[in-house]
Amino acid sequence: MSTVRVVCQQLAPRLGETEHNRNLGARAINDAAMLGAQVVVLPELMQSGYVFKDRQEAFELSEALDGPTLSLWKSLAAELDIIIVGGFCERLDDGQVANSAALVEPEGRLTVYRKAHLWNREKLIFTPGTAPPPVVQTAVGRIAMVICYDLELPEWVRLPALAGAELLCAPVNWPDAPRPASERPGEIVRVQANAAVNRMFIAACDRHGEERGIDWxxxxxxxxxxxxxxxxxNAHRHEQRLVADLPLAQARDKYISAHNHVHQDRRPGLYLPSP
Amino acid sequence: MSTVRVVCQQLAPRLGETEHNRNLGARAINDAAMLGAQVVVLPELMQSGYVFKDRQEAFELSEALDGPTLSLWKSLAAELDIIIVGGFCERLDDGQVANSAALVEPEGRLTVYRKAHLWNREKLIFTPGTAPPPVVQTAVGRIAMVICYDLELPEWVRLPALAGAELLCAPVNWPDAPRPASERPGEIVRVQANAAVNRMFIAACDRHGEERGIDWxxxxxxxxxxxxxxxxxNAHRHEQRLVADLPLAQARDKYISAHNHVHQDRRPGLYLPSP
Structure with a gap:
């Protein structure tokens, strides 16, 4: 079975240093392409940094879909023949901003997803998305995006899976929190569960580099x-590059036993909470 | 915060040896009570064994709600002042059987849940349940039940959580399957994820002891x-007894940050798959 090379570039964007972040991202995209990556995933809010004081600060650091970061990603995707998924602070109308992810294909198509489930103070800053994760038929397979806390809502992850996504790319900024020393971080455990119950590959790209007292x-x-x-x-609070060759077509076969299909076994008529 | 002592008794029921299984279960319930358990969880189909040839064999080994196993559990619950959760093969009308779990309280109340998502050849044998897991207000907290493969459907686990369950007891018979040597079994990973996304305690009780070529x-x-x-x-293919003192009241607080409540953050209006 043919495989698709997917790379996650765990980097340290710097809050407010958009030019630095653009260069850091470009270097990471180039490095991934040198390794033969067909898909490269960058962290959430790679373009701007994360720990904004308020909406005004986020707005000043945001960019529109024709802004310099997405324009650069488009050029690199075409030049290097690579699919790029990364997070950015999207400028909306009327001073609003979204915590968004872009999927940029070599042919120039741009697909944008806006985070629908906001984490903590993000609720004071971003306008949440209202559209489910689009599933994009790319040259290497069907790819969707979600962002960070979206992964904690299994109903949300289910939607792109039901719509045929083979690979879910998730830019994340997972704030660090206490956990038992011997345990794998729960954020990773939830990614594993989301993948298994949907038979879908997931590439989650976290960050490192403290910002305003928050670490990852x-x-x-x-x-x-x-x-x-x-x-x-595993938790690794430094730069790291993950490389995996994924047989994405496996995600089209949802059977896990002779009689069990992870999606057809759902009984949605029973899943309505009692009022 | 006060805690509730929960014990899982991982045992080896024998297919068709209902008297042996009754005695094995009674010993395990007694042992748990001696340890001060307030809740004891036994495996799926503890009363009958699991690997039935066909529905007829299952029917012959099934029992009704006034049968000898549930009667014994009622006596033991009252005598030992303990809540018992365990799986049994339930006799229904017209030669039908259900893969069921009983929750027996010291006061004599019996609550039954019928597995709604059937695994593999179970589909040829059992009639699936159609009712969501009931949430029982017991003397020690709100307890619900699901059975084995039900745990692979996060929408299903969500229902008792939304209905206020603090502890989900899951009798399981997890068939063994290949996995990477260094990895925790995926079945456990999914239990972890189900608990975290709902902030609910879960006690899953598996079995050991090969049956007709199937191991666990x-x-x-x-x-x-x-x-x-x-x-x-961890995978442990022998008898084992797990003991944990759980501060069940923690499950009533669904906040995981100043602005995030794992249930109120859901956006069910967006969770409808496109047609």
């Missing part, structure tokens, strides 16, 4: 359709 | 509301 799990991971890590999967 | 993960686990194991959590 550094938990980038690429999991297969059974939910087991193929790369990463 | 032996992966019993008790996880906290953050999704981390408090007992068990």
């Amino acid at each position: 799990v550094g938990g980038s991971v690429i999991v297969d359709a059974d939910g087991y890590p193929q790369a990463g999967g | 993960v032996g992966g019993s686990v008790i996880v906290d509301a953050d999704g981390y194991p408090q007992a068990g959590g």
